[in-house]
Amino acid sequence: MRVTDLSRLAAAELDRLVKGGKPRKKPFAVKDNIATKNHFTTSGSKILQKYQSPFEATVVDQLRNPKSNPKNGKVVLGKTNLDEFGMGSHSTNSFFGPVLGMSPLRRHSVGGSSGGSAMAVVTGECGFALGTDTGGSVRLPAAYTGIFGFKPSYGRISRWGVIPYANSLDTVGVLGTSAQSILETLTPEVMYSESRDPTSLGAKSLYRMRNERKVLAISSGRVHRNEGVGQYLQTNFRRLKIGIPMEYNIAELDPAVREEWRHALNLFQERGCTLVPVSLPNTKHALSAYYIIAAAEAASNLAKYDGVRYGTRADSSDGAGNVLYSRTRGEGLGDEVKRRILLGSYTLSSKAIDNYFIKAQKVRRLVQRDFDRVFALPNLLRYQEQFNLSDMAETVPMEDKKGPPQVDFIVCPTSPTLPPTRNVVQKQSSVETYMNDVFTVPSSLAGLPAISIPFKLPGKQPGFAGIQIIGQFSDDYRLLLTASALAKLQARKASLVKKHTAALIRRVTSSKGFQKGSEETVRIRTHLSTESFEVKTYLSSGKSFDLRKHPTVGGENRMREPRTAKEIDRFVEDAFGDWDSMTSGDNQK
Amino acid sequence: MTLPPLFVRPMPFQSRFKIILGAVDVMDGPVWAGPPELGPEARAGRCLVEKCGERSRLERSPMYSIVAVVCLPGCCEQSHHESIRPVSTQTLRSILAGRRAALLLDLLAAQTTSKPVTRVASPISGMTNARSTHATSTTTIKDCHPIGTSSTNRVLLYPKINRLAYAPRTLRHPLSILIVRPTIPPAALFYQSTLSFFKGLHYAMTRTPPAVLRKYLFGGQISRTGYSADPAPTIPFRKQLKDAAKKRKSEGAAKTSREDNQKLEEWELTVGIEIHAQLNTARKLFSTAASSINDVPNTHVALFDLAMPGSQPIFQKETLIPAIRAALALNCKVQKTSKFDRKHYFHWDQPSGYQITQYYEPFAKDGYITLYAHDGIAKEDGDEIQIGIKQVQMEQDTAKTISQPGEIHLLDFNRVGLPLIEIITLPQIHYPSTAAAFVRKVQILLNSVDACVLGMQSGGLRADVNVSVRRRAEQGTGAEYAGVKGLGQRTEIKNLSSFKAVEDAIIAERDRQIQILEAGGAIEGETRGWTIGSTETRRLRGKEGEVDYRYMPDADLGPVIIGDDLLTYLEKTLGVLPDEEIKLLVEVYGLTTKDALSMVSLNEGGRAEYFRNVVDHLLELDDRRDLKTAGKLAGNWVLHELGGLASDAAEEENALQMTSEGDCIINHRRLGDLIDRLDNNQITGTSAKKILTMLFEMSTDEQKTVKQLIDEEGLWFNPLSAAEYDELAKSILDMKIVEEILAGKEGKINFLLGKMMRADGEGRVDAKEATAVLRRIIEEHRR
Structure with missing residues (x-):
């Protein structure tokens, strides 16, 4: 991690708080494009390298201030590095240098733009860190570093004090080691309505949405009148419908990621959720629309950096070179930022605006409508729309005569690939790096909450892939609870797997064909998990067995997957019975 | 005192x-x-x-x-x-x-x-x-x-x-x-200004050139004869006024020659105007910083005004009130939904690099202003002309630049973000004086509805004009603006800060364009500037130097939705606009346009209110009167007689203590009674004036009724008896004049009549009767 400004003050504050070796207050890190009073707020840019904000961002104040948050008053550990103004996907575009990964992933990209915040969490320096998510800037680093990254609904966390990149997309996000810790961080105080941020959801809107959600849940029979959200999940997990967006299964998807995606879906299915393929036909245009809108807004938002009132100023006069501020801005802004400003200025120019900016806005609306049509919960910000079936593509599967199925959440990968190495990133063109955001951008365009959950990959380096859950607008808490539940399922299953792997190894080593001393490897695959286990053992024949090929488990007549420990035991016994006979048969031949 | x-x-x-x-x-x-x-x-x-x-x-x-x-x-x-x-x-x-x-x-x-x-x-x-x-x-x-x-x-x-x-x-x-x-001597200064006053109310006035004044104020130098470099011989004030009138006359002659300029047989001028007016609000458009006028620099600035990173705009709803009032006064359709857009350009007076304005969806559209002859429009436009208004939009003001020698610009951010409205007209103005009248009228209207408080003289109102010409016989280059086709190529003249500048700049630009076109050239679409006192506009930047403003909706700001209730309320409380009121006073109450104008403008409308009260009372007293007679009667007294009282006690700013609701030292009922008695010949005009003065001098609580006063002073009109007439006539008879009359100079009888009237101090002499008596007596002399 590279902390751009771990201030002395924070250290002193920490010292003061530490009593008997343990800090009483949880420290947290803040991405450097969120204003804090006692640190520089650089946004990773040269032009703001000495900029000290005269005010503090609401979200930091809420987390830090013991008055508004007495139980959870926390302390700012420091500011974390980022891509300049949040523009980048690998945290390499900072004036202060790239964010480095931690061993053994030192050479890998940590994702961006909140890479510094992600590494602050990964290294264990703080329990959670604040990031910002414009097109996936929190979720991507979370996926690349194996932690949780949450992007709330647009307008849910105050942006007052957050240096805007693309203000219609910017959200403050949280990175943490678990969904539970994120849930605990985002107290109602933090998710409160803010009068200084005009895009913040007002208290009235929040109240109205809460009530409408409750009424809808009760009327659909999914929840009892007196149940809270938590209870609802416990009792109704089985009734959840999970959408699998077909358009997300792209050719470029890394097989390992696809495997993890399947794994996550399996976990839901095992808990009784219904998996439904859904279609989000406009997804393919989302990425281009995003890069037009974001660049246009960036060009506008970054026009204020002229060095006159604050920030670094070039030595020459402001009018040097016959273009006002050209020196200051030329020296102060990085290449990627300049690229996007130029792109944005072009797409907004009177000749190009109709072809680019306005079309992109239309695509954005289509993307949002795609989501609205798929989610069971209506978008409570908008009047409910009646979707015309004839407008839909023929490929969209129908649930019944009324239309396609509607789901509670959408589950998809966070990124199409595993974290690339920085060398690879360096060789990529900027358009190629934009590809990383293909799965995160749609929910940003639609303003929806989304969380990236790490799934462990056995064997491979790096050993995780990010799986994203997307919820309907304003469904933030249910999304976090679901993510938390999913993470627990994953952990539970992993422990089950661990336990039974041990049983398997025991069983294998005690089997007939086993010979001590041989150094061959057998790979055993079971239905316990989509993960594969490599068991180094001492088999003479050195053959690999796939238990899934067993007639009782694989193929057309596959059995229901074992779920409880007892079932697994029985299943293992059955499988090994067959295996024994097979190996002995081999031996006989 | x-x-x-x-x-x-x-x-x-x-x-x-x-x-x-x-x-x-x-x-x-x-x-x-x-x-x-x-x-x-x-x-x-x-x-x-x-x-x-x-x-x-x-x-x-x-x-x-x-x-x-x-x-x-x-x-x-x-x-x-x-x-x-x-x-x-x-x-x-x-x-x-x-x-x-x-x-x-x-x-x-x-x-x-x-x-x-x-x-x-x-x-x-x-x-x-x-x-x-x-x-x-x-x-x-x-x-x-x-x-x-x-x-x-x-x-x-x-x-x-x-x-x-x-x-x-x-x-x-x-x-x-x-x-x-x-x-x-301040008198010198005042003298010059007095001149302009007498040039008449409805003409753009010549102004003292700033350069002269600057010298005068800061260097104590007076370069013009009018400022009398040698210690001025004391000129009596009356003489000053006379001189002023003389000067006005001579300049009036000059003016006619200029007016000839406006009749251009061959070429048609087309002008569109954009007016920026500062709204009368307590706060800035998007921050809670107070609006100030000339406060200590940089004392009313919020984070957003300085475009501090991470600060956001909060639309101040209250700014809508004067804005909507302005829109209503300009007969616009107020839009239910309007939005804010960003207009991008770099300048040091624009901290965020863009100005927030309403480009795509302004809050008011499709209005018009009717200009009448008394507003000072060109003769060719006839008695009245309607100028269409394309749209009215809200936007932010910029910071104030204070330039110092040596290319140093100091910035005062007090002004940045103050709410403005921009009024954009259709290209329907064809004469320079009409353009000036339009701007003046906009100022009056905005002022009368409290939408804007600062006039042009204090920078609260700025105008940009778009000027194009085309031959009457043919269509122009085919340029089109707001649905008006076939216009010539237009140029824009920026930042005109007085009515005279508007008129002069248009004339100069029109002449320049015609000259170019007649010489076979082409007009370039460019932005030009105008310096007060010059004869030609100067080029600021051409088309290639034009900024692409890259208008873009501001994502931080939601749409402004104006409720019908607010609109209805503001419509109801807008009050009668000056034009309507003048029309009412002229057509219903029978005043002259001139009197009506004065009535409306006095005491913030209080004088007109008072006038109506008096008329109402007069009608109450005698229902045989019609509104027009009563109006004429009361108009004279309310305007001229009360005005005379006030001017006698001129040391007080508002001697009548006339409020804008129409209350005054003299109760309207008392004045009504007085006029009624006069109208019924119960008292003479002289007595009536005397009583009015008495009423004025008494304080409100000890005021007596008109009847009491007449009783006390014994002013009841009793006509002179025939004997008294004879006696009076004989006492003033001048034999020399009698002889002249007898010789045929009949007119001289009026001289005697006047003498007779004066001889009777109480005004009891009735002119008709007195003339008859005089004739009889003179005829007697013939014999």
């Missing part, structure tokens, strides 16, 4: 102060100009001091608002001082309460003297309703230092503001003091 407490305690030299009343020309450009870096606000308004007796005439004019001028004895000519007396506290208070100072000359003062700046604290800061201060406000002068020697004089200026409803908290300095160099 004692001086107002306003000036008492902190001022050791208070007894040396005198306050005289003057007027600020609210319609025209600046009369004295500060250094250019002070910006248009600081380049104060025209100051016009007149003899006290003239004040009521001034009051009747919609063009002026009354100001007080404070000066020290010795600074002016004695003759000038004779009629000058201090105003009462009451008067000053009412000035302060009702008017907003556009002119804060602290800066100016600071530059002219190294001594501390004298500033007057606001009597109205923190109040919520302008009217309430009549009772509550107190005023003190802070940090007062006698500046210079006794020969220093000071001028207070109060520009006009009426019914100030929304800005009060922002008014930190309702008045301030300009320190004028001691050596100049």
